[in-house]
Amino acid sequence: MHPSSVRRFLLSRLLRAWPLLGVACCLLPLFVLAFRSHPALDDFGFAGASRGQSWWAFQSWEYQHWQGTYTTNALLTGINPLAHGLLEYYWLSPLLVLAALVLGAWQLCRALLNPPHRAPATALLLMLVLVQLPSPAEGLYWLTGAWAYLLSGAIALSWGAQLVRAAQTRSPLHFVAAGMLTVVLMGTNFVTAALLAGLLLLLVLRSKAGQRAPWLVLTALALVCLGVAVAAPGNVHRLATVQAPQLGLGRQVVLAVCKAGVAATYSLLNWFGNGLLLAVTLLLVPAMGRLALQPTLALQRLTRSPWLLSAVTLGLVLAAFLPTYLTVQLPPPPRLRNVIYLLFVVGWLLSAYAWVAWWVQQGHVLPPLPAYVRLALLGWLPLALATDHNTHLTHAGIGQGYTAVVQAYRDWLSGDAARYDAAQRARYATLRATAAPGVGLPPLPVQPVTLFYYDISANSTLWGNQAYAQFFGKKAVWVQPPSAKP
Numbered sequence: 001m002h003p004s005s006v007r008r009f010l011l012s013r014l015l016r017a018w019p020l021l022g023v024a025c026c027l028l029p030l031f032v033l034a035f036r037s038h039p040a041l042d043d044f045g046f047a048g049a050s051r052g053q054s055w056w057a058f059q060s061w062e063y064q065h066w067q068g069t070y071t072t073n074a075l076l077t078g079i080n081p082l083a084h085g086l087l088e089y090y091w092l093s094p095l096l097v098l099a100a101l102v103l104g105a106w107q108l109c110r111a112l113l114n115p116p117h118r119a120p121a122t123a124l125l126l127m128l129v130l131v132q133l134p135s136p137a138e139g140l141y142w143l144t145g146a147w148a149y150l151l152s153g154a155i156a157l158s159w160g161a162q163l164v165r166a167a168q169t170r171s172p173l174h175f176v177a178a179g180m181l182t183v184v185l186m187g188t189n190f191v192t193a194a195l196l197a198g199l200l201l202l203l204v205l206r207s208k209a210g211q212r213a214p215w216l217v218l219t220a221l222a223l224v225c226l227g228v229a230v231a232a233p234g235n236v237h238r239l240a241t242v243q244a245p246q247l248g249l250g251r252q253v254v255l256a257v258c259k260a261g262v263a264a265t266y267s268l269l270n271w272f273g274n275g276l277l278l279a280v281t282l283l284l285v286p287a288m289g290r291l292a293l294q295p296t297l298a299l300q301r302l303t304r305s306p307w308l309l310s311a312v313t314l315g316l317v318l319a320a321f322l323p324t325y326l327t328v329q330l331p332p333p334p335r336l337r338n339v340i341y342l343l344f345v346v347g348w349l350l351s352a353y354a355w356v357a358w359w360v361q362q363g364h365v366l367p368p369l370p371a372y373v374r375l376a377l378l379g380w381l382p383l384a385l386a387t388d389h390n391t392h393l394t395h396a397g398i399g400q401g402y403t404a405v406v407q408a409y410r411d412w413l414s415g416d417a418a419r420y421d422a423a424q425r426a427r428y429a430t431l432r433a434t435a436a437p438g439v440g441l442p443p444l445p446v447q448p449v450t451l452f453y454y455d456i457s458a459n460s461t462l463w464g465n466q467a468y469a470q471f472f473g474k475k476a477v478w479v480q481p482p483s484a485k486p
Helices: 003-034 042-049 055-065 070-078 092-112 115-131 143-169 172-186 190-206 213-230 233-240 249-273 276-291 298-302 306-327 334-361 371-386 404-413 416-433 463-471
Strands: 438-441 476-479
Touching: 003 092, 003 115, 003 371, 003 404, 042 143, 042 463, 055 070, 055 233, 070 143, 070 172, 092 115, 092 143, 092 298, 115 276, 115 334, 115 404, 143 172, 143 190, 143 298, 143 334, 172 190, 172 213, 190 213, 190 306, 190 334, 249 276, 249 306, 249 334, 276 334, 276 371, 298 334, 306 334, 404 416, 416 438, 463 476
Parallel strands: 438 476
Antiparallel strands: none
16 A cells, blocks of 8 residues: 555544544543532532422422522532532432433434544544633533533433424424523523523524424423523522622613623633644644535534534623623633533534535635645544643642543642542541531642532531531531631
8 A cells, every 4th residue: 555545544533533532532531520520519508408309399499588590499408418418429410410411422423424424523622622611610510500401401402403403304303402502501601591591592693483382382382481580589589699889770781791791701711722622622633624525414514504503602601601700790600601602512513514614615625634734633632621721830730621521630640649538538527437517628729610609607507517417417517727627
């Protein structure tokens, strides 16, 4: 075989294999760290508050007194291990969310692409999401945040797959499946629900008059369910507990729009800043060009208007940053930014494909990407993934990278996750072995960035401490000063 043919063969194999290898490397530390994860704050609060009540009674109480997100309420008291006293099975939560994310990505890629491209596309989507996930601690390893937010994003991917199949086949089964997932999604969190309801409204406007009826039904269903969630009396009670500066309505709206615009722009700069998204997209351009020549792909229906798709993607990001600035005048919490980033990555990849397809379908020829450029980018990607931000050249700073995956490896391989796990288990043993109604616990020796969300404090009267104490059957629990011994 000619040397040039060998090189082309090896390069093609490498291009096919690297997404699967990449996503495996991304998933590995997140999977391992699931077994080192522990609950915090609301996890104990939901478990303790639901004790002694029937499932239906607690749903009613939550709706009336705390929040109207009916799906989240049902999950947190239905299949939450802590709600059934199964603290030792807390690791199931991050694995469930990871599995839902993988399944959602696969479902979406399966609906859009032909079999040879589904697995690599799924791997690429997952890799781009996981590498720069804003907060694994709040998105994966804190059960309350994970189930209310990132799980909703994962379900949204499966929902999108059902919408694609419904548009392509016109099958009632796919519309029914999309409707069921719509009901679920509208009860997860308000921002995700509002964004997805907005997408349905856009589908209604873009659909042909003779095919509009099922989309109108789906949109009406979404708006009704979202209305049920928003109208809950508990939302008013909860918002009343938040202390935000009182401003005039007009000034508050203007400030919220400005702050949301700045925050969204800054986030986009961060997401693009290390070059990973751009490099991967550049590597995908030749494959996108080949896909653009396959007119029967479901992907073609979704990407006919690159201008609109790009505007919708950027609009969703801006819209997602707006609600928290309007209500509490604060940026979205990291758990919400996880969902925003997930939806942005999907929109970015679809927009990039739409522009490539438009260019090809206009009769233009894509300039070839030289083999040495592809090899250079493939060689650069692992370096970009593995880089850290150790500006002071300290041993402790090794592995403190820009990416969530690098930090996950650091927390795992440095032993920080194991020490954190051991300290938490020691606390549980102390609480179970001590008969006293009040117990002081030693501070955690380490707080791994990937795993740690929040801890109880030295003040036993704070609600987080009270929820922790209630779960273990104590009257008071607090953290001792660092110098004190347990």
